[in-house]
Amino acid sequence: MDATEIGLWGVPLAVLGGAIRVSTPFIFVSLGEAITERSGRINLGLEGTLVFGAMTAYAVAVMTGSPWLGLIAAAFAGLCFGLFHGWICRFPKVNDIAVGIALMLFGSGLAFFFGKPFIKPKAPNLPAIPFGGWSDIPQVQAALDVNVLFLIGAVLSVILWWAFRNTRAGLIVRVVGDSSDAARAMGLNPDTVRLLATGVGGALAGIGGAYLSLYYPGSWTERISSGQGLMAVALVIFARWNPLGCFAAALLFGGAGALGPALQSVGVTQGYYMFYAAPYILTLIIMIATSSPTRTLAGAPGELSITK
Amino acid sequence: MTDTMTGAGMPALFSAKAYSAAVEWIARRAEALVIPLAALIVGMALFSLFIVLVGKSPILLYETMWRGGFGSWFSVQNSLSRAAPLLLAALCVALPARLGLVVIGGEGAIVLGGVAAAAAGTALSGGPSSIVILAMGVAGMAAGGIWIGAVGALRHYRAVNETISSLLMAYIAIALMNQLVEGPLRDPASLNKPSTQPLADIYRIGNIPGMDVHWGLVVGVVACILSWLLIEKTRWGFAARIAGGNVRAAQVQGLAVGPLIVGFTALAGGFAGLAGMLEVAAVQGSANASLSAGYGYTGILVAFLARHNPLAIIPFAILLGGIDASGGLIQRRMDLPDATVVVLQGMIFIVILFSETLYGRFKAFNPDLWKRPDLVKGAA
Numbered sequence: 001m002d003a004t005e006i007g008l009w010g011v012p013l014a015v016l017g018g019a020i021r022v023s024t025p026f027i028f029v030s031l032g033e034a035i036t037e038r039s040g041r042i043n044l045g046l047e048g049t050l051v052f053g054a055m056t057a058y059a060v061a062v063m064t065g066s067p068w069l070g071l072i073a074a075a076f077a078g079l080c081f082g083l084f085h086g087w088i089c090r091f092p093k094v095n096d097i098a099v100g101i102a103l104m105l106f107g108s109g110l111a112f113f114f115g116k117p118f119i120k121p122k123a124p125n126l127p128a129i130p131f132g133g134w135s136d137i138p139q140v141q142a143a144l145d146v147n148v149l150f151l152i153g154a155v156l157s158v159i160l161w162w163a164f165r166n167t168r169a170g171l172i173v174r175v176v177g178d179s180s181d182a183a184r185a186m187g188l189n190p191d192t193v194r195l196l197a198t199g200v201g202g203a204l205a206g207i208g209g210a211y212l213s214l215y216y217p218g219s220w221t222e223r224i225s226s227g228q229g230l231m232a233v234a235l236v237i238f239a240r241w242n243p244l245g246c247f248a249a250a251l252l253f254g255g256a257g258a259l260g261p262a263l264q265s266v267g268v269t270q271g272y273y274m275f276y277a278a279p280y281i282l283t284l285i286i287m288i289a290t291s292s293p294t295r296t297l298a299g300a301p302g303e304l305s306i307t308k
Numbered sequence: 309m310t311d312t313m314t315g316a317g318m319p320a321l322f323s324a325k326a327y328s329a330a331v332e333w334i335a336r337r338a339e340a341l342v343i344p345l346a347a348l349i350v351g352m353a354l355f356s357l358f359i360v361l362v363g364k365s366p367i368l369l370y371e372t373m374w375r376g377g378f379g380s381w382f383s384v385q386n387s388l389s390r391a392a393p394l395l396l397a398a399l400c401v402a403l404p405a406r407l408g409l410v411v412i413g414g415e416g417a418i419v420l421g422g423v424a425a426a427a428a429g430t431a432l433s434g435g436p437s438s439i440v441i442l443a444m445g446v447a448g449m450a451a452g453g454i455w456i457g458a459v460g461a462l463r464h465y466r467a468v469n470e471t472i473s474s475l476l477m478a479y480i481a482i483a484l485m486n487q488l489v490e491g492p493l494r495d496p497a498s499l500n501k502p503s504t505q506p507l508a509d510i511y512r513i514g515n516i517p518g519m520d521v522h523w524g525l526v527v528g529v530v531a532c533i534l535s536w537l538l539i540e541k542t543r544w545g546f547a548a549r550i551a552g553g554n555v556r557a558a559q560v561q562g563l564a565v566g567p568l569i570v571g572f573t574a575l576a577g578g579f580a581g582l583a584g585m586l587e588v589a590a591v592q593g594s595a596n597a598s599l600s601a602g603y604g605y606t607g608i609l610v611a612f613l614a615r616h617n618p619l620a621i622i623p624f625a626i627l628l629g630g631i632d633a634s635g636g637l638i639q640r641r642m643d644l645p646d647a648t649v650v651v652l653q654g655m656i657f658i659v660i661l662f663s664e665t666l667y668g669r670f671k672a673f674n675p676d677l678w679k680r681p682d683l684v685k686g687a688a
Contacts, residue, residue: 230472
C-alpha cells in the first residue's frame with residue numbers, strides 16, 4: 001500500500017489500514033474499561049496501565065526474546081494495577097476518579113523509571129525490528145501480526161457482548177453496577193465484584209499496551225501512549241458501555257488517528273499537528289454530541305460516578 | 309497553646325469561653341494538618357522502600373533531594389522559581405474542586421496562555437513596557453480562562469465529564485501551540501527549536517530584588533491569597549461551597565449554578581494561563597515547546613495535597629517545586645532515571661488520596677472531646 005504511487009487515493013486506503021492497526025489498543029482498553037464501568041466504577045488510571053504495559057511487554061520481550069511472554073507480563077502488570085485501584089477504592093470516601101489520576105501519574109512514572117534502559121534509537125515510519133527475539137525469528141514477528149490481536153479483540157468484544165447478557169458473571173457485574181443495594185440484597189459483595197472487574201479491565205489495558213510497544217508503533221518510547229488510554233475511557237461512554245459499540249468506536253478512532261500520517265504521506269504538511277490532534281478533537285466532539293444535561297445516558301450503569 | 313493551660317490552672321488572661329474556642333479552632337485544623345503531613349511521610353517511607361528494592365540508598369536519596377531542593381540558597385531560589393507556576397497551576401485544580409469538579413487539564417491553559425501572551429507581546433512591540441506586560445498578562449489569562457471556562461460550560465450545560473474533556477483539551481492545546489509556533493507565529497530565526505519572536509528585554513519580567521527568583525512567585529502567592537478570600541469571605545465563594553456540596557440544594561436555593569461554575573472554571577483557567585504568561589515573560593522569553601513542562605500535572609498533586617485550600621497550596625507548591633528541582637541532581641549523583649521524582653509524586657498522590665478515608669476516624673481530632681475533657685472519661 002504505497003500511498004505515493006496511487007496519489008490521493010492513498011489517504012482513504014491508509015486511513016482504513018491505519019484504522020485496523022491503530023484501533024487495536026483502543027479495543028482492548030475500551031473493553032477493559034467497559035467491564036470496569038459496568039461494575040459501577042471508573043478507572044482513569046488505564047492510561048498509566050497502558051504505558052506500563054507497553055514498557056513491561058517491551059522489556060520482557062527484550063530479555064526473553066519472546067513477545068508472547070511480554071504480552072503475558074503486560075497483562076499481569078495490568079491486572080496488578082487494576083487490582084490495586086479496586087482495592088484502594090474499597091475504602092470509604094476514597095474517590096475512584098482521583099485515584100485513577102494518581103495511578104495515571106504513578107504508572108507512567110514507574111514505566112519511565114524502569115523503561116529507561118529499553119529506549120533504543122529507531123527510525124520512525126519503518127517497521128524495523130530493534131532487538132532480539134522478534135528480529136531474529138520472522139515467524140514470531142508474523143505471529144504478532146496486527147490481525148492476531150485485532151481478531152482476538154474483535155472476538156472478545158462479541159464474547160463480552162454475549163456474556164453481559166447471557167451469563168451469570170455478566171449479570172452479577174451488571175447488577176453491581178446498577179445498584180449496590182440490590183447486589184447486597186442478592187448476597188453479593190459489590191466491592192469484591194468491582195475489585196475483580198477493575199483487575200480484568202487493567203489486564204486488558206496491559207495487553208493494549210503490549211500491542212503498542214511490540215507491534216505498532218513497535219518500540220518503547222515515553223510518548224508511546226499520549227492519551228490513548230484516556231480516549232478509550234471516553235470512547236466507552238460513546239459506545240454506551242456496549243462491547244460491540246466499543247469495537248466500532250475503536251475502529252473510528254483508529255481511523256482518526258491514522259489521518260495525520262496518511263495525509264503526510266501524500267505530501268499534505270499544512271496543519272500537520274492539528275491532524276495529529278484529530279482523535280482528541282473527535283473524542284471531544286463525540287462527548288459533546290452524545291451527552292445531555294437533562295437525561296441519563298441510555299445504558300449507563302446506575303452506580304457510575306461520572307454519569308450521576 | 310500549651311498543656312499547662314488546662315482546667316483551673318488557666319491564666320486569667322483567657323476566659324474559659326475563649327479557651328474552649330481556641331482549642332476547638334486548633335482541633336479542627338489539627339486534623340487537616342496532621343493527616344496530610346502523615347500521608348506525606350508515609351508516601352516518602354514507601355518510596356524509600358522502593359529505592360531500597362532498586363538497590364540504592366534512600367538516605368542518600370533524601371539527602372540529595374534536600375541538597376538539590378533546599379540545601380543551599382542557590383537551590384532554594386531554584387525551588388521557588390519552580391513553585392511560581394505550580395501555585396497558579398494548583399489553583400486551576402483547586403478552584404473548580406470547591407465546586408465538585410475535577411479539572412486536570414491545566415497544562416493546556418498554561419500552554420495557550422503562554423502562546424497568547426507571546427503573541428500579544430509581539431503584536432504590541434514598541435509600546436510602553438508596563439502596558440505591554442499588562443496586555444500580555446490579560447491575554448494569557450483570557451486564553452487560559454476561555455479554555456478551562458469552556459470545560460466548565462460543557463460540564464454544566466451539556467453534562468460533559470470535565471475530567472476527561474479537560475485532559476483531551478490539554479492535548480488539543482499542545483497541538484495548537486505546536487501548530488502556531490511552527491506556523492503563523494514562528495520566528496524565522498529560530499531554527500532548531502521553533503519559537504515565537506523573542507521578547508525585547510524591556511518586556512521581560514525581572515527578579516524580585518535580592519533574589520534570583522522572578523516576580524511570578526509573588527504573583528502566585530497573591531493569587532492564592534485572593535482565591536482564599538474569594539472562597540472563604542465572599543458570597544460567591546459561599547455559593548460555590550454550597551454548590552460543591554450539593555448541586556440540587558444550591559439550585560433549590562436559587563443560586564445561579566451555571567454562571568458560578570463557568571466563572572470559577574474561567575478564573576481557574578485564567579490563573580493557569582497567567583502561569584504560561586509568566587513562563588514566557590520571565591523564563592523562556594518566547595513561546596515554544598518548553599511551555600509544556602508538566603507544571604499543569606504537578607499542580608494537580610499540589611492541589612490534592614492542599615485539599616484544595618488555596619492557602620495550603622503555598623507550602624505544598626514550594627515543597628513540590630523543591631522535589632522537582634532536585635530531579636536533575638538525583639539523576640547525576642545517584643544514576644537514577646529522571647522519572648524518579650515522578651514515581652515519588654505518584655506514591656505521595658496515592659497515599660494522600662487514601663488518607664481521605666481517615667478523616668473523622670480519630671478521637672484526638674474531635675473538638676468536642678477537647679473542649680470537655682470530662683467527656684473523654686465519660687465516653688470511655
